[in-house]
Amino acid sequence: MAASKVRPLGQDDLDRAIRSVATHFETDTVYVIGSQALLVSQTGLDSRLRMSVEIDCYPGNAPEWEAQHVGFEASEEIAALFGEGSFFHQGHNFFIDGVDETTAILPPDWQDRAVTRTIDDHAGGTVTAVAPSPVDVVAAKLARGADRDLIFAARCIGSGLVTNRAVKQSLEQSLDGEALAQALALVDRASRAKNNPASAPAGFTNAQLLAFLGDLGKVKDEGG
Structure with a gap:
């Protein structure tokens, strides 16, 4: 098919x-x-x-x-x-x-x-x-933490559907230890990328993403 x-x-x-x-x-x-x-x-x-x-x-x-x-x-x-x-x-x-x-x-x-x-x-x-609830949906996505989940979370935060704090509070009820620490870090990464969700998987801010893309262009040019 x-x-x-x-x-x-x-x-x-x-x-x-x-x-x-x-x-x-x-x-x-x-x-x-x-x-x-x-x-x-x-x-x-x-x-x-x-x-x-x-x-x-x-x-x-x-x-x-x-x-x-x-x-x-x-x-x-x-x-x-x-x-x-x-x-x-x-x-x-x-x-x-x-x-x-x-x-x-x-x-x-x-x-x-x-x-x-x-x-x-x-x-x-x-x-x-x-x-x-939308907050718990986003938290569950970040508990898994795949690239597409980060992008999804960044879009939800950017649209005002959920907040950083509310997602963290949900995660604090469902995870602990290192798993919680990693998920909380992903919430902050998604928040930083809320205006540019595609940058969420790499953890870049908008400025860092532009710089990274610029560096890639330079490497390509230098490599012929």
Whole structure:
């Protein structure tokens, strides 16, 4: 299958994912994590925060469903039916990544700050999507700390969606020791790059980035 074109996902896509998972697992609650969890509560998001081909979800009744379907995992079921390369993926140009409650590193009280979105299930009922608050979403990204997570965090801080202090407070509840120290340093790096998110992975300020790019140009010229 040809790779999907990365595009800004919208709340219609989110609703489709929520409805699909809820219908298959016969549940009225679906949890959404990852970057696209922002769509649960935010409208008018910068399109650069919505560039993705996946939405991470798990059904609220996953333990009960797995108890009734011995040998099967809800996350694997989602991957098979709605995941990358599935008919769902081909038909809608995005896929659902099956995850569980341990996938994202979240503070113990994240559900106290959770955000929700209730939609029509097209069968006379409703489904509620539950997601971490934007602060906890960004903190979970920085707990992982990949380059794309730093860029995502810098965009969120730059847009005013979250603050440096709030993200640090979330991390302080979910990490400790060296892992916490590293994550806190990444928050500051993302903050410094808020006006130029592409510089976040290298930890450059705008001035440092320009100087670095200038040096690269000189090396290229000198090398012929």
